[in-house]
Amino acid sequence: MLHQLKQAFTNPKFLVGFVLFMLMLLISLIYPLLSAFEPLDMVTTGFTAPGTYVSIADVANSDGIGMNVDASAGRLASVLKDEDREKMKDWMVRFGGVAEGDIDLSDTEALLEKWQATYDPAVPQKGLRNADKQAFVRLDKDIKAATNSDGLILAAKGEDGLEEVKTIAGNTYVRTGDVVSKIVMPLGADNFGADVMTKLTSSIAVSLRIGLLAGVIATLIGLTIGLLSGFLGGWVDNFLTFLTNIFTVIPSFVILILIANAISGTARSPMLVGLIIGLTAWPWTARSVRSQVLSLRNRDHVSLSKLSGHSLPRIILQDILPYVASYVVMALILQISSGILAEAQLSMLGLGPDTTTTVTLGIMMNWAQKFSAVLGGAWWAFVPVVISVAIITFSLNLMNTGLDQVFNPQLRD
Amino acid sequence: MARELGKSVLRGENITKVFGYGKTRTEAVKQVNFDFHEGEVISIVGESGSGKTTIARMILGLITITDGTLYFNGQPRDISSGHKRKEYWKNIQAVFQDPFSSFNMFNKIDDLLIDCINMTGGRHKSQEEKFEMMTEACSFVNLKYAELTNKYPFELSGGQMQRLMIARIFLLKPKILIADEPTSMVDACSRATILDMLLKLRDEIDMTIIFITHDIGLAYYVSDSVYIMEHGAFVEAGPAEDVIIHPKAAYTKRLISDVPKIYGEWDLSTVG
Numbered sequence: 011m012l013h014q015l016k017q018a019f020t021n022p023k024f025l026v027g028f029v030l031f032m033l034m035l036l037i038s039l040i041y042p043l044l045s046a047f048e049p050l051d052m053v054t055t056g057f058t059a060p061g062t063y064v065s066i067a068d069v070a071n072s073d074g075i076g077m078n079v080d081a082s083a084g085r086l087a088s089v090l091k092d093e094d095r096e097k098m099k100d101w102m103v104r105f106g107g108v109a110e111g112d113i114d115l116s117d118t119e120a121l122l123e124k125w126q127a128t129y130d131p132a133v134p135q136k137g138l139r140n141a142d143k144q145a146f147v148r149l150d151k152d153i154k155a156a157t158n159s160d161g162l163i164l165a166a167k168g169e170d171g172l173e174e175v176k177t178i179a180g181n182t183y184v185r186t187g188d189v190v191s192k193i194v195m196p197l198g199a200d201n202f203g204a205d206v207m208t209k210l211t212s213s214i215a216v217s218l219r220i221g222l223l224a225g226v227i228a229t230l231i232g233l234t235i236g237l238l239s240g241f242l243g244g245w246v247d248n249f250l251t252f253l254t255n256i257f258t259v260i261p262s263f264v265i266l267i268l269i270a271n272a273i274s275g276t277a278r279s280p281m282l283v284g285l286i287i288g289l290t291a292w293p294w295t296a297r298s299v300r301s302q303v304l305s306l307r308n309r310d311h312v313s314l315s316k317l318s319g320h321s322l323p324r325i326i327l328q329d330i331l332p333y334v335a336s337y338v339v340m341a342l343i344l345q346i347s348s349g350i351l352a353e354a355q356l357s358m359l360g361l362g363p364d365t366t367t368t369v370t371l372g373i374m375m376n377w378a379q380k381f382s383a384v385l386g387g388a389w390w391a392f393v394p395v396v397i398s399v400a401i402i403t404f405s406l407n408l409m410n411t412g413l414d415q416v417f418n419p420q421l422r423d
Numbered sequence: 424m425a426r427e428l429g430k431s432v433l434r435g436e437n438i439t440k441v442f443g444y445g446k447t448r449t450e451a452v453k454q455v456n457f458d459f460h461e462g463e464v465i466s467i468v469g470e471s472g473s474g475k476t477t478i479a480r481m482i483l484g485l486i487t488i489t490d491g492t493l494y495f496n497g498q499p500r501d502i503s504s505g506h507k508r509k510e511y512w513k514n515i516q517a518v519f520q521d522p523f524s525s526f527n528m529f530n531k532i533d534d535l536l537i538d539c540i541n542m543t544g545g546r547h548k549s550q551e552e553k554f555e556m557m558t559e560a561c562s563f564v565n566l567k568y569a570e571l572t573n574k575y576p577f578e579l580s581g582g583q584m585q586r587l588m589i590a591r592i593f594l595l596k597p598k599i600l601i602a603d604e605p606t607s608m609v610d611a612c613s614r615a616t617i618l619d620m621l622l623k624l625r626d627e628i629d630m631t632i633i634f635i636t637h638d639i640g641l642a643y644y645v646s647d648s649v650y651i652m653e654h655g656a657f658v659e660a661g662p663a664e665d666v667i668i669h670p671k672a673a674y675t676k677r678l679i680s681d682v683p684k685i686y687g688e689w690d691l692s693t694v695g
Contacts, residue, residue, distance in 0.1 A: 310519040311527045313485055317516055318538050319509040332529040 014336070017416045024412025030405035034398065038214035045208040046193075049369050057381075057388035058199035060206075065191035070164055072189065074182030081180055085156040086118065094149060095121065101146060102128050105135050122157065125150075198390040200374070201381035209369050210394055214402070216363075217350050217371045220284040224349030227288025229295055229342045236299025237326055237334075241307050247300075254296045262290040266352065270361040280363040280370065287352045295341045302334045336417040340410050347406035354399055371399050429461025431497065432598060432631055433482065438491035440477050451477045453655040454491065459599070459631055464622070466634040466642035466663070468678065469652030475635045478652075479601045482633070483517055484508060513542065516597040518621075520604040522584035526576035532587065533572055536560065539594035560590040564620055582613030589620050596628050603635040618645055639678045643667045651675045 018024045047053055095115045102108040106128030114120060131147050161179040165172040186192075197206035239250035257265075269286050270278065306312065307330070315329045350371070356362045357372025358379070365373055378384070378392035440452040452474045459465050469475050480486045482493065484502045493500045495511070502508045519525045526535070536557045540548065545556070554568075561568040564586040576584060585605060592600055602621060606614040622645060625632050636642055642649050642663065649666040651659040651674060659672040670676045 310521060310525040313480075313483070313517070313519065314525055315527070316485060317483065317512050319512050319542055320538075321505070328530070329527050332527075 014416055018413055021412040021416055023408050023415065027405040027408030027410075027412060030401055031409065034214060034402050034405070035218065038211045038218065041211035042208060042215070045205065045211075047205045047208050049209045049212040050202075050204060050367075051208075052203040053193065053195070053205050054199045054203035056199075056203055057201055057383065057386060057391060058195065058203065059388075060196055060198035060390050062186075063193040063195065064186065064189045068189050068191045069184055070178065072184045074178065074184045076179060077181050077183045079181060081183075082157050086122075086153070089152045089156045090118065097146070097149070098125050098129075101135075104137075105133050122153065125153070197394050198388070200388075200391045201377055201383070206374075206390055206394065209374060210371075210398060213369045213371050213374055213395075214398055216280050216368055217353055217399075218402070220280050220287070220353045220363075220370065221346045221350035223281060223284030224287035224291060224352065225342050225346035227285060228291035228345045228349070229338060231288070232292035232295025232341070233299055233334075233338055235292070235296040237303055237330060239296070240300040240303025241322075241326055241330060243307075250296075251300070254293045254300075257290070257293040258297070262293070263352070263355070265290045266356060267359065267361060270356055276364050276366070278361075278363050280368050283353060283356065283363050284349065287349050287356075291345060291348065291352070295338075295345065298341065299334055299338065302337060303330055306330055306333055336413070340413050340417070343406050343410045343413070347403045347410075350399065350402060371395050429463070429629075431458050432461050432495065433457075433459040434494040434497075435482075436492045436494070438478070438481065438493060439489050440474075440481060440486070441489045451655055452481070455652075455655075455657050457650060457657070457660070459633065461598075461631060462625065462629045463648060464625060464632045464634065464646045465648050465650065466636055466646040467650045467652055468636055468639050468642045470637055470678075473652045474655040475637075475652055476603055477655075479517070479603050479633070479635050482599075483515060483601060484511060513595070514598040515601070516592055516595050516599075517601040517603060518585070518588045518592065518605045521608050522581050522588060523608075525588060526584060528575065528577055530576075532574055532576060532579075533557070535587070535591060536594060539591050543595055556594065560593045561587075563593050563624075564590045565616070566590065582609045582617075585609055585613065585617055586620070589617065589624065593624060597630060599631045599633065600624075601633045601635065604637070605634075606641070607636075607638075621645075638682075639667065640682050651678065 019028075042049065092115075098121065099110075099113045099115060102113060102124060103110050106124075108124060108128060113124065129146070129150055131143070131150070135143055158180065161177050161182070163177050164175045166175050167173075195205050195207065197210065200206050200209065235250050235254060239247045239254075266286060269290070270283070273282065273286075312325060312329050315325050320328070353362060353370055354372035354375065357370055358376050360376060362370055362372050362376070365377075374395045375392055378388070378395070381391075383389070383391040435455060435457045437454045437456065438452060439450070439454050442449045442451055455478065457465075467475050467478065477486070481488050484500075495514070500511065502511050537553060540546075540553050540556055545553065548556075558568040561571065566583060566586055571579070571587070576587075579587070585608075588605075600621070605621070606617050609617065618641070621632060624630065632645075634642065634646060639649075646663045648661060649659075649663045650657050651666065651672060653674045659666055659670065659675050666675060667679065670679055
C-alpha cells in the first residue's frame with residue numbers, strides 16, 4: 011500500500027491532478043474566512059464589474075498630497091475617445107467654419123484649443139437631431155471638467171445655503187491605503203450584488219461536499235452490491251444483477267430529476283441533494299466490482315480461506331476487498347467528479363439545493379443564466395464558475411488516470 | 424508400496440456434477456464411485472478437463488454435488504450449516520496447484536500459520552507456545568520461521584510458498600489431504616522435496632492423501648491406488664502396480680505411452 015502511494019505521488023498525472031485539487035480545496039476553505047462578506051450578502055445592487063471600490067466621500071474628505079503631476083491629462087485621455095475626436099472634427103467643419111485640413115486629430119492640445127474657440131451651443135446646428143445636440147453639450151461639459159486644473163470646491167449644506175468646506179486642487183492625490191472605506195471585489199458582484207469571489211469559493215466548498223457525499227454513497231452501495239452479487243452467486247447474484255440492470259437502463263438523470271422535483275425546494279439541503287445523487291449513481295460501480303469479484307472468488311486463496319473455516323464477512327473483507335480496493339478508490343474519485351457535475355446539472359435546471367440558504371456552483375450558473383449575464387456582458391458572474399467546475403473535474407479525472415497507470419503498469423507510457 | 428488398508432474414510436456413490444443448464448449443460452463428472460481408506464495414498468490421473476479438479480472441489484465441499492452420496496467415516500457427509508462445514512474442514516484440507524495464488528498477498532505469513540493454530544483449538548495458547556508450534560511446522564518443511572516472520576508471501580519463491588502450504592497442513596493435521604497438482608508449478612528439485620515431505624507427513628499422522636495429477640509417473644511413484652479418469656468418469660482403478668504395469672483400458676495405455684522417456688523413442692502409435 012505504502013509502495014503504491016509512493017508510486018502515485020511520483021506519477022506526474024496524479025501529482026498535477028492532486029495539486030490542482032488541493033489548490034481549489036484550499037482556496038475554498040481559506041477565502042471565505044478572509045472575506046469581509048458572507049456569500050449571500052448583497053454588497054451592491056446588480057452586476058458590478060471586478061475591481062476595488064473606494065468611497066468617494068472618504069476620498070473627498072481625506073487630506074491630499076499635492077503632486078507635481080497634472081491629473082488633467084489622464085482624465086482628458088479617458089474622456090476623449092477616438093470617436094469623440096471624430097465627432098468634434100465633424101462639428102467644427104460643419105458649424106464652426108474650420109477647414110478640414112486644419113484639424114489634426116492626433117494633436118490633443120491643438121484640437122482642444124480649436125474646439126474651445128469654435129464650439130458654441132447657441133450656433134444654429136441645422137441637420138442635427140436634438141439628442142445629438144445634447145450629446146455635444148455633454149461632451150463639452152466633460153472636456154471642461156477634465157481640463158479644469160483649478161480644482162473643485164467641496165460644499166456642505168448649511169443654514170443659509172451651501173457653505174464651502176474646502177477646495178480640492180487639481181493635482182491633489184490621496185494614498186489608496188489611507189482611504190478608509192474600500193470594497194475589494196476581485197471578481198465583481200453578481201445579479202444580487204453579492205461578491206462573486208466569496209460566493210464562488212464557498213460554493214466550491216459546498217459542491218465538493220455534495221460530490222464527496224454522493225461519491226461515497228454511490229461507491230458504498232455499488233461496492234456492497236458488487237461484492238455480494240459477485241461472491242455469493244446463485245439467486246442473490248441474479249436478483250442483484252437484475253436490480254443493477256434496471257438502474258443502468260433507466261437514465262439515472264431522469265430518476266434524479268424526478269426525485270429532486272418531488273422534494274420541495276426549501277427542503278432540499280445540499281446534503282440531501284448529495285444523497286439523491288449518490289442513490290442514483292451506483293450501478294456502474296456495482297457492475298464493475300461484480301465482474302472483478304467473479305474472477306477473484308475462485309482463486310485458490312479464497313478456497314483456502316474457506317477451508318480455514320473463515321466466516322463469509324471475513325472472507326469478503328480480508329480476501330476479496332483488498333484485491334479490489336485499488337479499483338474502488340479509482341471508482342470513488344470518478345464518482346466524486348460526476349457527483350459535482352450532476353449537482354451542477356440539477357441546479358442549472360433549478361432542482362438543486364435551496365437557493366435562499368446555500369450557494370453551489372450550479373446555482374451560480376443558474377442565476378447568471380436567469381439574469382442574462384451572458385447578454386449583459388457580465389462575464390465575471392459565470393466564467394469563473396465554469397472554470398472552477400472544469401478545474402475540479404479535470405483534476406479528479408487526472409488523478410484517476412494517474413492511479414490507473416500506477417495500478418495497471420501496462421498503461422504507463 | 425503395499426500397505427495394509429485401514430478403514431474407509433471417504434466413499435463416493437454415483438457422484439455427479441453438472442454445470443449450466445439447457446444448451447450450456449455440461450456433465451463434468453459422471454456417476455463416479457470411489458472408496459478411499461485411512462492412510463492410503465490415492466492418485467486421480469487424467470488429462471486437463473477430465474474432471475479431476477471438479478471431484479476434488481466436491482470432496483472439499485467448495486462446490487455442491489449435483490447427484491450422488493459422499494460418505495465420510497461411514498456416514499453421509501453433512502455440511503449444511505456453517506458449524507458443520509467448519510467441523511468437516513478440520514478433517515479435510517487441500518494444497519493447491521499454484522502457490523502464487525494460494526496466498527492472500529495482503530496478509531503476512533504469520534497470519535496464515537496462526538490461523539491454523541486457532542482453527543485446531545489453539546486459540547488460548549500463549550504467544551510462546553504458538554511461536555514454538557510455528558517454528559516446528561516450518562522446520563518440518565526445511566524453512567526457518569525466524570527468517571519468514573513478518574514477511575509477505577510475495578517475498579518468497581514458489582517452492583518456499585508450496586512448502587509453507589505443507590507446513591500449514593502439518594499444523595492442521597487433517598485426516599484427508601487433497602493435493603491438487605501440488606508440484607506442477609515448481610521446479611524438479613523442489614518437486615521431489617515436496618513429495619517426500621507429503622509422504623513423511625502421511626507416515627507421521629496417518630493421513631489419507633488424494634493426489635490429483637496428470638503425471639502418471641508421479642502417480643506410480645507415490646500412490647497405493649490409482650484412479651484413471653477420462654471425460655468425467657473413471658475408466659480404470661486399482662492398486663498402482665496393477666493399473667500402471669498392467670493397464671487394461673486403452674486410455675491408460677495411451678497415458679503411459681505419453682510419458683516422455685529419456686532413453687528410447689516415443690511411441691506415438693497409441694495417440695488417438
